[in-house]
Amino acid sequence: MTQNFRNYMDILDELYILDENKQPIKPESLEQWSDWRKNENNVQVALDTFSWGRVSTIFLGKDYSNFPNQEPQLFETMVFGGEYSGKFWRYSTWEQAVAGHQEVCMIAI
Structure with missing residues (x-):
């Protein structure tokens, strides 16, 4: 039981x-985290579609x-399709993720 609790806390x-304010905070429980993630608007930062992907x-x-x-x-930009398909970039903040997304869109065009 103690081991399971320790794993849960880890x-x-x-x-x-x-x-x-789009600042990362710790959830109070796994249930809170799971429920929060069910809302797609909480998870999607940006999405751009091009002819290639x-x-x-x-x-x-x-x-x-x-x-x-x-x-x-905590954030990730990934390319689906085209020359950069499967490439990804990670960021620590919302602001970095938004800027990184725009940068990747310009590179991948």
């Missing part, structure tokens, strides 16, 4: 939702940073 520690930027809701002292990597 998982919860990696999860985030966004507040009303699309560029999508989302809030991941989980920290994908690779190193302990690295800022949380």
Whole structure:
């Protein structure tokens, strides 16, 4: 039981939702995180469609940073189709994600 609780807390520690100002905050529970993510508007940052495919930027809701002292990597832009298909970029903040999305759209055109 203690091990399961510890695992639950470890998982919860990696999860985030966004507040009303698009700032990442920790959810109070796994249920809150799951319910919050069900609303597509909470997750989608930007989406652009082109003749060759699309560029999508989302809030991941989980920290994908690779190193302990690295800022949380919570947002991701991914290209679907075209020359850059499958390439992705990650960001820590909403503002970085929006700017990164626009940059990737310009590169991928």
